[in-house]
Amino acid sequence: MSWWLSRRAIDHVVLERGEIAHTWRTERWDSLRLLTPNWQSRLPGYQYSGDDPDGYRTLAEVIAFISGYAKVAAAPVRTHTTVTSVRGSDAGYLVHTDQGDWRCRAVVLASGACNIADVPAFAGCVPPAVMQITAQDYRNPDQLADGGVLVVGASSSGTQIAYEVHRSGRPVTLSVGEHIRAPRMYRGKDLEWWMDAAGVLDDRYDEIEDIARARRVPSLQLAGTPDRSTLDLNALTKIGVKLVGRVAGISAAGKAQFSGSLRNMCALSDLKMARLLDRIDDWARNAGLDDVVGPPYRLPPTRVEPAPPLDMNLASGEIKTIIWATGFRPDYSWLDVPVFDRKGRIRHDGGVVASPGMYLMGSQFMRRRKSALIDGAGDDARDLSGHLASYLDGRMAGENAAAKIESHWA
Amino acid sequence: MADAVSAADNGVNVAALIAAREALTDAPAAAQFKWRAACEWKNGTHSQSTVESYYGLGQEQRHKRTFAFDADHPAVFASEDKGATPVEYVLVGLASCLTAGIAAVAQHRNIQLRSVKATIEGDMDIQGILGVDEEVRNGFSGIKVTYTIDADAKREDIEALVAQSQKRSAVYDIVTNPTNVTVVVD
Numbered sequence: 024m025s026w027w028l029s030r031r032a033i034d035h036v037v038l039e040r041g042e043i044a045h046t047w048r049t050e051r052w053d054s055l056r057l058l059t060p061n062w063q064s065r066l067p068g069y070q071y072s073g074d075d076p077d078g079y080r081t082l083a084e085v086i087a088f089i090s091g092y093a094k095v096a097a098a099p100v101r102t103h104t105t106v107t108s109v110r111g112s113d114a115g116y117l118v119h120t121d122q123g124d125w126r127c128r129a130v131v132l133a134s135g136a137c138n139i140a141d142v143p144a145f146a147g148c149v150p151p152a153v154m155q156i157t158a159q160d161y162r163n164p165d166q167l168a169d170g171g172v173l174v175v176g177a178s179s180s181g182t183q184i185a186y187e188v189h190r191s192g193r194p195v196t197l198s199v200g201e202h203i204r205a206p207r208m209y210r211g212k213d214l215e216w217w218m219d220a221a222g223v224l225d226d227r228y229d230e231i232e233d234i235a236r237a238r239r240v241p242s243l244q245l246a247g248t249p250d251r252s253t254l255d256l257n258a259l260t261k262i263g264v265k266l267v268g269r270v271a272g273i274s275a276a277g278k279a280q281f282s283g284s285l286r287n288m289c290a291l292s293d294l295k296m297a298r299l300l301d302r303i304d305d306w307a308r309n310a311g312l313d314d315v316v317g318p319p320y321r322l323p324p325t326r327v328e329p330a331p332p333l334d335m336n337l338a339s340g341e342i343k344t345i346i347w348a349t350g351f352r353p354d355y356s357w358l359d360v361p362v363f364d365r366k367g368r369i370r371h372d373g374g375v376v377a378s379p380g381m382y383l384m385g386s387q388f389m390r391r392r393k394s395a396l397i398d399g400a401g402d403d404a405r406d407l408s409g410h411l412a413s414y415l416d417g418r419m420a421g422e423n424a425a426a427k428i429e430s431h432w433a
Numbered sequence: 434m435a436d437a438v439s440a441a442d443n444g445v446n447v448a449a450l451i452a453a454r455e456a457l458t459d460a461p462a463a464a465q466f467k468w469r470a471a472c473e474w475k476n477g478t479h480s481q482s483t484v485e486s487y488y489g490l491g492q493e494q495r496h497k498r499t500f501a502f503d504a505d506h507p508a509v510f511a512s513e514d515k516g517a518t519p520v521e522y523v524l525v526g527l528a529s530c531l532t533a534g535i536a537a538v539a540q541h542r543n544i545q546l547r548s549v550k551a552t553i554e555g556d557m558d559i560q561g562i563l564g565v566d567e568e569v570r571n572g573f574s575g576i577k578v579t580y581t582i583d584a585d586a587k588r589e590d591i592e593a594l595v596a597q598s599q600k601r602s603a604v605y606d607i608v609t610n611p612t613n614v615t616v617v618v619d
Contacts, residue, residue, distance in 0.1 A: 271610040283609035287599040294593045330575055365461075 024131050024384055024400070025098040026067045027408035033415065037098050037133075038120060040105040044089040046135065047082060053163045054187060055082045056247030057397075058179060059215050064088065064397040067404070069095050077213065079247025110359040115380050129380035129411050132369070136386045136395060138354035142347045148273040149345060150338045158184060158348040164191035170343035171195075173279070173335070175270055177202045179242040181348030182254050186246075188346070189264050196335070196342070197259060199285055200269035204292040204325065205243045207253045209300065210307070210317040214245065221306035223299070224393035228373050231388070238388045241350065244292075256289065256325050267331050277338040281331070289325035297321060353386070374407045380414050382407045441585070445540035463490045470502075479505040479515045520555060520573070527604045528553045528578065534598030535582070544594065545585040553578045576608065 028035045042048060057064070062076040069092045080088065093100055104122045111117075115128035140157035149155055154168060158180040164187060174185040177199040189195040205214055218224050231237050246254040256266060268282035304319045335342065355369065362377045364370050370377040373390040384403060385395055393399030457464040466489035472482040485499040503516030517525070528551045539546050555576045561569035582591050599605045 268609070280611050284599070284605070287596055287605075290592070291596045291600060294589065294596055297589060298593075 024133060024382075024404040024408060025100075026096040026401075027404045028411070029096065029098075030067075031408055031412045033408070033412060035099065036125065037100040038104045038106055038118070038125075039100055039102045042102055043093045043100060044086045046137070047086050047089065050137075050159050051082055052158075052161045052184065052187075053082065055183075056080060056249070057085060058243070058245040058247045059396060059398065060213050063215055063219060065401065066092055066397065067096075067401045079249070106357050108357050108359050111378070116360075128415055129382070131382045131384060131407075131411075132355075132358070132376070133384040134353065134355075136353045137351035139352050140347060141350040141352055143270065143349065145270075145273040146345075146347065148275055148277060150277040152340075153277075153337055153342055154344045156344070156346055158346065159351070161346055164188050164193065167191075167193060168343040169193060171341045172344045172346060173198065173337075173342045174346045174348060176200070176241075176348035176350065177256065178244055178348070178350075179246065181346075182244055182256075182259060183246045184346055184348055185259055185264055186254055186262070189259070189262055193344075194263070194265075195259075196265045196267055197256075198267050198270050198281060199256065199288055200282075201241055201288060202256075202292050203241060203243050204255050204296045204322075205245050205253075205299065206255075206296070206322055207245060207248060207251050209303065210319065212316060213251075217303045217307075218299075219398075220310075221303050223302065224391065224396070224399070226392040228388055228390050228394075234388065237392075238386070240387075253322070255322070257323070260326055265332075266327065267335070268333070273337065277336065279335045279337050281333050281335070283333060285331050286327045289327050293322075293324050374403060375410055380411070382411060441540060441543045441545035443536045443540045443546045445537045447537065447540045450537065451541075465489070475503075475515075476513075477505070478510070478512045479503065481516075520557065523604075523608070524553045524555055524576070527576065527602075527608055530602045530604035531578065531580075531595070531598050534602050535580075535594050538594050538597045538601075539584065539586075542590070542594070544590060546582070547585070548581070548583040550581045551578055 025035065025037050039045060056079040058079065060077050061071040061073065061080055064071060064080070071088075092098075101120075101122065104120045106118060106120050108119045109116055109130055112126065114126065116126070116130045118125040118127060118130070137159075140159040142155075142157060146155060156166070158176070161184055167188065170193060172188050172193045173196050174181050174188065175198040177185075177197055181197065182202075185195045185197045207214060209217060228234050228237075244255060248254055252258065260266060266285060268285035268288070271280045271282045273279045300319070300321065307313060307316060307319075337345075353369075355363070355367075360378050360381065362370050362381065369383060369386070371383050371386075371389070374383045374386075374394075376383050383389060384400065384407070387395045389395070390403045390406060391399055394403055466487065468487050470482045470484045472480050474480045480503075482502045482504065483499050484496065484502070486493060486495050488494065502522065504519050504522060505515040506512035506518055507514045532549055532551055535549055536546060553576065555573040557573050558566075558569045560566040561571040580595055582594075584591055584594075586594075
């Protein structure tokens, strides 16, 4: 966004509570790799220039990439500046920070969608002897006591953590709710290559039948595996991870109850994957690629044992740690402007927030399916900075600021 | 009747359901329903339950007529078999809920159903209810539902109907997840 604002000659400042790439430095696990290949992080005026375009960046490489971009973009970043509140004022907004206040005509919320790890309320019933951490706190298996681990959540974070922890010699039980299975490679090409080429990542928010639902869909069960293997539930059960259903509750006595819906959760995931691969196959055929790439195929169904356990006594000592990989939500506690719906979510139209001169970046399927990916930031920033520029020009005012901006789709 | 060439007609008014869904998004109080039944003991293990009114959309509602259900235990339980067992009512509930869901999802996805049949079976070790073995639960140890569906769609799409029906089924949720039950004496 800063790159585009500079290009449009819009005077701005970027406020960052820590160092550049703060959450990558402080809220991710050590062995993390991006699940998108290196070539697929294309920012305006900046992209991967190394010798492993199909590889997956390590955490250190992500931090270097983002820090490098800040320099290239000459972004006017004020680090170690924590915003304590944003509220409306005469000419726009008043931003309080711990380094002083700012008055501005427009505000871009780029604090991300993953500030707070979601943990279900019944986590309070977990016996005190069991250590609880979230995917946000998890760094490596050495943090954990020896013994059994219950990982809750089987999307991208949960499956990666489950794999690493189980391999460390701590038997993992994985609680599985809704998840989106995906092969790492398909017909000889990276799945993300297909999703990019076939236009899946460019699907528009205003062309989706139920965008509210699409925005709540959990992350693809994909990992940046250096050997490009698929880290799905079959890969986990193959190494001995035990699957149970979604945690439906934990009693006051510390008994966890698992839903009996595991089989259908896996069936739904297999069907969703097949629909994505159908879409890819259709596109490949129409693009004349059928002779160039391998033939279409489908992965075998997710294996579920006939009678998965429906409960687990968390007080027995079998489980020493619970890792909650149950998703994230943004923290807007500092945003003192009435832009929230009755469930506390930001009201916006493709990133144009329901308050004049306010914009959002980086939320799930905000404008396009790729909006939450590094690769999606550029197009969204181009569109929204254009709208912002028009707003500052006074061409739009008041309610019109939230109107659709057809002219800003490229 | 729908045009047989262009639109599926499974008899489900999906337009009304979608309109209701939109209206309720802004009025969650109206979405609070209470379902009810009344039960009267007759003799032995035989009782009769009636269903006639429920609460929803902000007010009391009535069914078109009062529905009555006899429940009993069979001869092998030394009973008179005057009605299906309560656990069989649960199986009926689950099969009905899933079947209705299949019809609704098929309608929404414009898939014409020709025939939908289900058989449902619940395994039960009665040492649980007889108190013979404390480690055996009272309820089902497992339930299996088998659908035979003839419809204008690929097998994958039919499987997706069945999966989606489970995802949105009330009775499936009731059976697979815990529910708070409070029983009081007047």
